[in-house]
Amino acid sequence: MTVKGFFKSTAFKCIITLLAILLVCGVFLTVANGFLQVSEEERFDRAIKKLYGKDVTVERIEDLSDQKTSFDYSDILEAYKVTDDGNYLIKAEGKEGFGGTVTCWVVVETGDGENGAKVVTGVKKIAIEKASGESYIGNVTEDALNRLAELAAPGKEIEGGYKHGSREDGDDKIPTGASFSMRAISNCVNGAMEFTQNYLAGIVPPDFYPDNGFIYLDLINKDETSYVNNDGVVTYSITTMGYKQAGAFVLTIEVGETDGVAAINSVTLVTSGSTAERYNENMYDVSNYNGKYLQYFTDMLGEDLACPERNSGKDISTGATYSNYNIAYACAFALANYQKCLEIPFEGGNA
Amino acid sequence: MNKYKKITLDGLLFQNPTLMLVLGTCPTLGLISSASSAAGMGLTVVVILTLSNMLISLFRKVIPNEVRIPCYIVIIATLVTFARMLLEKFVPDLYESLGGFLALIVVNCIILGRAEAFANKHNVLESAVDGLANGFGFTAALTVMGIVCEFLGKGSIFGAKIMDFKIGIFATPAGSFIIFGLSIAVFVYVMDLFAKKKRVKENKLSRETLLNREAA
Amino acid sequence: MGTVIAIILAGVFTNNFITVKTYGICPFLGVSKKTSSAAGMGIAVTIVMVLATLVTYPVYMKVMKPLGFEFLEIIFFIFIIASLVQMLEMIIKKLSPSLYNSMGIYLPLITTNCAVLGVTELVIGDMSQFLAGAEMNMWWAVLYALFAGLGFTLVMIIMSGMRERINYYKTPKALAGFPTAMITASLICMAFMVFTYIRL
Numbered sequence A: 001m002t003v004k005g006f007f008k009s010t011a012f013k014c015i016i017t018l019l020a021i022l023l024v025c026g027v028f029l030t031v032a033n034g035f036l037q038v039s040e041e042e043r044f045d046r047a048i049k050k051l052y053g054k055d056v057t058v059e060r061i062e063d064l065s066d067q068k069t070s071f072d073y074s075d076i077l078e079a080y081k082v083t084d085d086g087n088y089l090i091k092a093e094g095k096e097g098f099g100g101t102v103t104c105w106v107v108v109e110t111g112d113g114e115n116g117a118k119v120v121t122g123v124k125k126i127a128i129e130k131a132s133g134e135s136y137i138g139n140v141t142e143d144a145l146n147r148l149a150e151l152a153a154p155g156k157e158i159e160g161g162y163k164h165g166s167r168e169d170g171d172d173k174i175p176t177g178a179s180f181s182m183r184a185i186s187n188c189v190n191g192a193m194e195f196t197q198n199y200l201a202g203i204v205p206p207d208f209y210p211d212n213g214f215i216y217l218d219l220i221n222k223d224e225t226s227y228v229n230n231d232g233v234v235t236y237s238i239t240t241m242g243y244k245q246a247g248a249f250v251l252t253i254e255v256g257e258t259d260g261v262a263a264i265n266s267v268t269l270v271t272s273g274s275t276a277e278r279y280n281e282n283m284y285d286v287s288n289y290n291g292k293y294l295q296y297f298t299d300m301l302g303e304d305l306a307c308p309e310r311n312s313g314k315d316i317s318t319g320a321t322y323s324n325y326n327i328a329y330a331c332a333f334a335l336a337n338y339q340k341c342l343e344i345p346f347e348g349g350n351a
Numbered sequence B: 001m002n003k004y005k006k007i008t009l010d011g012l013l014f015q016n017p018t019l020m021l022v023l024g025t026c027p028t029l030g031l032i033s034s035a036s037s038a039a040g041m042g043l044t045v046v047v048i049l050t051l052s053n054m055l056i057s058l059f060r061k062v063i064p065n066e067v068r069i070p071c072y073i074v075i076i077a078t079l080v081t082f083a084r085m086l087l088e089k090f091v092p093d094l095y096e097s098l099g100g101f102l103a104l105i106v107v108n109c110i111i112l113g114r115a116e117a118f119a120n121k122h123n124v125l126e127s128a129v130d131g132l133a134n135g136f137g138f139t140a141a142l143t144v145m146g147i148v149c150e151f152l153g154k155g156s157i158f159g160a161k162i163m164d165f166k167i168g169i170f171a172t173p174a175g176s177f178i179i180f181g182l183s184i185a186v187f188v189y190v191m192d193l194f195a196k197k198k199r200v201k202e203n204k205l206s207r208e209t210l211l212n213r214e215a216a
Numbered sequence C: 001m002g003t004v005i006a007i008i009l010a011g012v013f014t015n016n017f018i019t020v021k022t023y024g025i026c027p028f029l030g031v032s033k034k035t036s037s038a039a040g041m042g043i044a045v046t047i048v049m050v051l052a053t054l055v056t057y058p059v060y061m062k063v064m065k066p067l068g069f070e071f072l073e074i075i076f077f078i079f080i081i082a083s084l085v086q087m088l089e090m091i092i093k094k095l096s097p098s099l100y101n102s103m104g105i106y107l108p109l110i111t112t113n114c115a116v117l118g119v120t121e122l123v124i125g126d127m128s129q130f131l132a133g134a135e136m137n138m139w140w141a142v143l144y145a146l147f148a149g150l151g152f153t154l155v156m157i158i159m160s161g162m163r164e165r166i167n168y169y170k171t172p173k174a175l176a177g178f179p180t181a182m183i184t185a186s187l188i189c190m191a192f193m194v195f196t197y198i199r200l
Helices: A003-008 A010-036 A040-052 A142-151 A179-201 A277-282 A294-301 A321-336 A338-343 B003-014 B025-031 B035-058 B065-090 B092-101 B103-107 B109-119 B124-154 B173-215 C002-014 C025-030 C035-067 C070-095 C097-106 C108-112 C114-123 C138-166 C178-197
Strands: A058-060 A074-082 A088-094 A102-112 A118-130 A226-230 A233-239 A250-258 A261-271
Touching: A010 B065, A010 C070, A040 A102, A040 A118, A074 A179, A088 A179, A102 A179, A118 A142, A118 A179, A142 A179, A226 A338, A233 A321, A233 A338, A250 A321, A261 A321, A294 A321, A321 A338, B003 B124, B025 B035, B025 B092, B025 B103, B025 B124, B025 B173, B025 C025, B035 B065, B035 B092, B035 B103, B035 B109, B035 B124, B065 B092, B065 B103, B065 B109, B065 C070, B092 B103, B092 C114, B103 B109, B103 C070, B103 C114, B109 B124, B124 B173, B173 C178, C002 C138, C002 C178, C025 C108, C025 C138, C025 C178, C035 C070, C035 C097, C035 C108, C035 C114, C035 C138, C070 C097, C070 C108, C070 C114, C097 C108, C108 C114, C114 C138, C138 C178
Parallel strands: none
Antiparallel strands: A058 A074, A074 A088, A088 A102, A102 A118, A226 A233, A233 A250, A250 A261
8 A cells, every 4th residue: 555545545534533533522621621620629618518508617727746636436537627606627537336437527516614715515517428337327317417416515425326335225315227337426426525625625635545555544544643753663643433333542553573574562542432431441451462463463353454243252352342443453554554654754644 | 204203202202212222221220219310310411412412413424434433432431521520510419429320421322322323324403303302211211210219219209208108129229120120111011002002093094095095 | 368358248249230339231131141141241341341440540540640630531441441342352253253153242332331431430439448448559459340240240140040041931011021131130139138238
C-alpha cells in the first residue's frame, strides 16, 4: 500500500475518528471538571450543613495533643468549635459496636455555668459518619438518634442501647433492633461530652491512663492518685474508687524491690472508706501485705483482679470483703505499675 | 400512523425496554427498593439516552463502520461522566442514592442498543424522539415498580411514611426480582390482550372491506 | 490471613455480585439456560474482571489520582475492558472454536457487563469493610476481583441448574420465560441472604 493509499484507507479513517472523538471528549471533560469539581472543603461544608441543617462556620481545634482524646470506650478523632453558637462539633469513634467501631459526628451544646464559665449542657444532634461493620445500622433511625441526643446530659453516662455487657430494660433504653450499634453510638456521645467538658474546663488529663501503659486502673481514682520515685522506692498516694458498699479509701503504699521483683514495703491506711464500725474492726490487717509480690494478689483475685465472693475463704474474706478488696486492689496496682513509675516521673493530675 | 407517533408508542409501550425487551436490568433491580432513586435514575437515563441518540445520529455518516462501537462507547462514557459531575455538584442527594449505578449507565444495554439499532440509521429528530420515548418508558417502568417495592418493603412512598406494616423482603434484591418478574408478566399479558384486540379489529375491518368490495 | 478470608466471604457470599449487589444480571438471565454455557460465561467474566482490575487499579492509583484526572476514569476503564474483551475473543477463537461458537454474541457482550466495570469501580473506593484492618493495595484488589468473579460463576451455575430442571415443567403462559427466571433468581437471593449473618 502506498503512503497516499494508507491515508485514504479505512484503517486510517478509523484511527483518526477514534482519536478525534477521544480528544474532543477529553478536552470537554477537563473543562467541565474545572467548573464542576467538588473540593474537599466543599465536601466537608456539605457534611456540616447536613448535620446542622443550616450553614455554619466552624473553627478547627488543631492541637489535641494535650487533651485526653482516648477514653475507655471511645476515641476523639476531630474537634471543631462552631463559632456561630458556641457549640462544639466532635467526631468520635465509639467501641463495642456489632462488628467493630462506629464513627459519629456529635454536636455538643454548651451553655453558661457557674462563674460565667462555659459548661456542657447536652447534645444537640448526632449523625453517623461511618459504620462499616454494622449490619443492622439501617435500624438506627433519625428518631432513635434524636432520642439519644435528648437523653444525653452532662455528667450522666447514657446507655442508649444495651448496658455495657448486660441486657436490662429501662426508660433510657432505646430499642432499635441494632442494640450493639446503639451502644457504640452512645459511647461516641459519652466520649464527645467528656472531651468537651474537659476542654472547656481546661483540665489537663492525669497521666494515668491506658495509653501510658498503666494497668489495673479500674478501681483507682486517677485524679486523686500520685506517686513519687525516690531511688527505686516508689511511694504511692492512692485514692480508690470504692466498691459496692465500701467507699473510697486513701492509702499510702511504698513499693521497693526484693530479689529483683517488686514487693510491698509498707501500706498505711490514711482514710477508711468502710461504711460502718464493724467493717473497720473486721478489716484485714494491712501489715499482712508487707513483703508480698504481685503474684500473691493475682493468685487471690485472678489476673483481672476481680472481687471474690464474700465467704470464699480468701485472705481478704474477713467479713469486710469489699473494704479489703479496695486495699488489695490498690496494692496490686502499686506493684504492677512499679516499673512504669520508675520510668515515667509523675507530672500533672490533681493529687 | 404518523412515524413520530409510532416511535413514541414503541418506545413507551410496545417495545418498552425494561418490561418487553428486558434490557438494562442491572440498575432496575438495584434501585427499585426506593422509588425516588428509581425515578432519579430514570430521568438521568432519559437525558443521557436522548443526547447520545442525537449525537450518534448527527455523526452517523462520519464514523466508520468498523470503529462504531468504540466510538459510541466513548461518546456515552463522556455523557455519563458529565452527568456525574453535574449531579455531584448540584444534586448530591441523588448522586449518593444512585451509588455505583450512575457510572454503570455507560454499560446500560438500552443506550448502546438504541444507538446501534436506531440512531445510526435515522435522522437527528427521529433519534431524539426515540431517545425520549425509550427513556420515559424506562423511567415509567422503574418508577411504578419502585413505588410498589418501596410501599411493600418500607411502608413509604418517595420517602414519606404511609403505613407501619412492611414486608422486609421487598427491600432486598430478592423482592426486587419478584416485583420485576411479576411486572413483566402483567405488562406482557396486557400488551398481548391489546395486540389481540387490535388484530381482531383489523381482521374485522379487512373482512368488511372485502365483503363491501364484493357486494359493490 | 484474616483479610484473605474476609475477602473470600465478601466476594462470594455476603456481597455476591448477582444476589446482593445486582450487577451482571444481563448474562445471568440470558446465558443461564444451559450449565455448560453458564459456567463458560462465568469463567470468562472472572478472567476479564481480574485482568481489568490488574490494569485499571494501578493506573488509577499511581497515574490518574496524583495528576487529578480521576474524572476520566469511566472512559479509561471502559476502554481497557473493551480492549481486553476483544483480545479474549481472538484468543478463544484461536484456541477453542467450539466454545467460541457456543458463546456466540455473548462474548463481546462481556464489555457491557455491569459486573466487570462494577468491580473496577468498586476497588478504587472505600474497601475497609472487606479488609479486616489491613491496608488496601493492588493484590487485595485483584483477589477481590477474583472471588467476586467466582461468586458470580457460582450463582450462574446454580441458576442454570435450576432452569434446566424447570424446563421439564409446564408454567402458566403469562409467567413463561423471564418472569419464571426472575422468581427463581429471587429464591436464590433469599438463600444467599443467610450469609449476611456471618460474623468473623
